[in-house]
Amino acid sequence: MSSQVRLSEPAGRWLLLVTAVGSGLVLLESTVVNIALPALGTDLNASMSELQWTVNAFTLTLSALILLGGSLGDRFGRRRIYLIGVVWFGLASLLCGIAPNAEVLIVARALQGVGGALIVPGSLALIQDSFHPQDRNRAVGWWAGISGVAGAAGPLLGGGLVDAAGWRWVFLVNIPLATLLCVLLVSHVAESPHLETTRRFDVAGAVLAAVALAGLTYALIGGGWTMAAGLTGLVSFVTFLFVERRSPAPMLPLRLFTSRQFSAANLVSFFVYGALAGMFFFLPIQLQITAGFSAWTAGLAMLPLTALTLFLSPYGGELTTRLGARSPLVAGSLICTIALLLATRIGAEASYLTHVLPVVALTGIGIPLITPAVTTAVLGAVDDRSTGIASAVNNGAARAAGLVVVAALPLLVGLPNGTEMNPADLNHGYDLSMAICAGLFLTGGLVAWIGLPGLGRGDGPAKPVRLLSRRHASATCPQLEPHRP
Template sequence: MDLHFRSQVRLSEPAGRWLLLITAVGSGLVLLESTVVNIALPALQTDLDASMSELQWTVNAFTLTLSALILLGGSLGDRFGRRRIYLIGVIWFGLASLLCGLAPNVGVLIVARALQGVGGALIVPGSLALIQDSFHPDDRNRAVGWWAGISGVAGAAGPLLGGGLVDAAGWRWVFLVNIPLAALLCALLLIHVAESRRFEPTRQFDVWGAVLAAVALAGLTYALIGGKWTMAAGLAGLVASITFLLVEQRSPAPMLPLRLFTSRQFSTANIVSFLVYGALAGMFFFLPIQLQVTAGFSAWTAGLAMVPLTALTLFLSPYGGELTTRLGVRSVLVSGSLICVVALLLATRIGPDASYLNHVLPVVALTGIGIPLITPAVTTAVLSAVDDRSAGIASAVNNGAARAAGLIVVAALPLLVGLPHGTEMNPADLNHGYDLAMAICAALFLTGALVAWLGLPNPTAQPVRLLSRRHASHTCPQLEPPQPSWENTRHEDPIVEA
C-alpha cells in the first residue's frame, strides 16, 4: 500500500514559504555543524590537549555516522513519515549538541559528535524529500533551488559564526548554540508542516546494510587517520565494503538501491559530488587552521575572512539555478569546478606573511562564485535522473556520497601531506603540508570537472522543457529520463517524462 499525503503547496502561499524555510534551515543546521567546528579546532586543541588525529576524529565522527546512516534515514522517512523522522532528527541533534558542549574531554566530545551525525542522518534526506513531495510541480524546482542556496549559505557561514563564538564565549558555544535553534525548528515544524509518506508497509529495513556501511566507513577512516591496528582496521573496512555491495545487490529492500546507478547521469552526478565535496571538505578543514596557526589570525578574524564566500553564495545561488536551466548541468558544473581549481591553487600563497586583500580574499571570493554553480547543478542532475517516487532515496544517496567524501578526504589528507599526529602544531610543518593539501584539493576539483564533462549529457542533445514561465530562482531541467526498468513502479509526475 502506498501511503502519501500530498499538500501541493505553492511558493506564493505562506504554507509553501514556511515549508521551504523549515526544511532549508534544518538541512542548513547540519551543514553548519559540518563547518563551524573547523574554526574552533585550534582552541579545542589547546583546551583539551588534543592531538592532530583527535582533531580529525572530532570532525570525522560526525561525518562518519552521518554518511553511514543517511540512506537508512531516507528509508525511515519514507515508511514512518518524513515530518516525523525529521522531527526526531532535530530533537536528537539538539540533545547531542548539548553533550558536545558539556564534554569534559576529547573522548566524550568525539562520541557526542558521532551522536550528532545520527541526528543529521535523520534530518537531511527528509528535508529535500519534503520539498520534492509537497510542492506543486510548477514551483518544485524553484523551491529545490532556494533550498540548496539557503542550506549552502548555512554551511558557508560556519567559519564566521564559529570564530565569533570561540573568541567571545569559547569553543563550547559552537555546539550549545544549536540547542535554541533546534527547539525553535521543532515548534515551527509541528505548526506549519504536514506529514508526507510513501512506503509499502510489507518491506523490511536493511539493517545489515546500515551496519556494514558503518563498519566499512569506520574501518577505512581509522586506517587513514592512523593509530593501533591500522592495517586490521583497513582490511575490515575493505571486507565490509565488498560485503555491503553484495548484500545490497541481493536484498529485497536495499538501503542503497543499486538499480539507481543504471542511470549514467545519476552515477556521474554522484561521482562528481564525491570529488568536489571532498575537495571542499579538505579546504574547510585546513584553511581555518592555516589562517590561525601559520598566518596569525585570531578565530574571529579567520571567520571574518570567510564572509565574502558566504555573501557570494547567498547572492549568486539563484543565478546558479538559472544558469543550470539555460546552459545545462554539465556546463555549469564544469565551470564551477574550474573556478574552484583556480581558488585552491591561489590558496597555496597563504603563508606566514599572508595579507587578507592579496592572499585570502581572492581565494574565498572565487570559492564563493564556484559553490553556487556546483550545488544546484549537482542537485538537479541527481533528482532529474530518477522518478518522483525515488526522490527521497536519491537525495540520501547523493548526500551520503558528499559526506563520505569529506570523511575520507579529511582522514587522508594529513597523512598524504606528512603532518605529524602529535599535539603540537609546528607552523613550518603545517605550512608545507597545507600547500600540498590545497594542491590535492585542486586536483580533485579538476577531476570532478573532467568527469562531469565526459559523463553528463550534452545540453544540446536533449532540449530542456521549462516547467514554469517564472524563474525567480533555481530551476531544475529535465536532463535524462528514468530507466525503462522503473516504469512499472513509477506514477505520473510532471517532472519526469519517459
C-alpha cells in the first residue's frame, strides 16, 4: 500500500474500514457491557463494587498499557501489533463469555483491555501514516464516525443480546467479529512505512502507570486497605513522572506537553470522555432499575444517539477542517452539557419522547463535534513521526478519565455498595451523577476555548501547514497549526 492512499481508492477504503472497525470493537466493549450490568449482577450475585470493576478492569489495563501499545507499534510495525491485539482481544472475550463468577469475569475483562491497548493506538496511527494529506481530516472524521457508532451501538446491541440470549453473548459476539477483522487486516492492509527500529521499551513506566491507576481506582471504589491503595497509587504516579522525565526512551514523552495545544487537547479529552463514561455507566442502569425499561428497550432508547453519530461525524470532520478544532469542541461540549442537565429529569415515571429522547438526541449531535476535533487538535500538535505515541497519549487520557469517573461517581453521590440496587437510592445518585457529568462537559468546553488556538492564531480553515520536527525542518499535513513554545 502506498503511504499516500486516497479515500477514493479501494486501498484507502479498506484501510479506513479495518482501522475503524478495530477501534470500534474496543469502543463497543467499553459500552456494550453497561446495558448488561443489571443482568450479570443478578446472575453472578455481584455487588456495586464488582459491577464497577467489571467496567473498570477493562479500562484500567487499556489506560495503563495503551502508551506501551503505541510504542510497540512504532517499533515492530503497527499492522503487526494491531493483528496481535485483535487475536488477544478475541481470546479474552471468550474467557469473559464463559466466566463462572464475578472474580473470573473481572480478570478476563482486564485481559480484554490488554488487547485493546494493542489495537487502539495503531488504528489511528495507520490512518495518519497512510492517507494523503488532503484526505487525512476526512479519513479521521469517517474513522471517528464508524468507530464512534460502534460505541454508541453498544447499548442497543447489548440489550438485544441480553434479552434474546443472555449477558454472556455481549462478549461471545466479539469472537466472529475479531476473526473477520484478522482476515481483512492480513489481506487488505500493508505494514506502516515508518518504524522506529532502535526504540527501547519503558517497562518501568508501564508497570508504574498500571500500579498508579490500579491503586487510585481501588481507593475510589472502596474496600479493605483503601488508604494504603490510594497512597500506593499516588506514590507510583509521582515515581512514574520522575522515571519518564529521566528515561532515554519514555513511554510518555513529557516533551509533548510543552505544546500548549497538545496539553489543552488532552485535558479536554479527560473532561469530555470522563463525562461520557459516567453517562454510559449510569443511564442504562437508571433506565432499567428505576424507569422499568427492559434491556432491549433501554438499548433501543439509545438508537438516536447511534444514528446521529454515524450521520454527523463526517460533517464534524469537515467542520474541523474549515474552522479548526476549538469552535466544534466548544459547541459540542455545550450541547452535551445541556443534554446531561436534561438527563436529570429521567426517573421512575420517565416518558421516552419527553425525557429520554432529548438527552440521547443532543448527545448524538455533540459527540460528532467533539471526537474529530479533539483528535485533529492532538495530532496537529506533533510531527508525523510522533503520531503513534500522540494518539496513544490521547486515548490513554480518555480511558483514564473514564476509569476515574466510573470509580468515583458512586462514592461521590453516596450509592450503597450492595448486591441489591434500591430504585430510590439509585435515582438520587443518578441525578447527582448527571449534574457532575454536565459540569465535566462544561469544563472541557472552557478548556478548549482558553487553551486551543482560535481564528487568526493558526486555527482557521484547515490547510496544509508546516509541522515542526527534530529530524526534519518541516512536514506537510492538513492539521491545525501547532503551538510553538
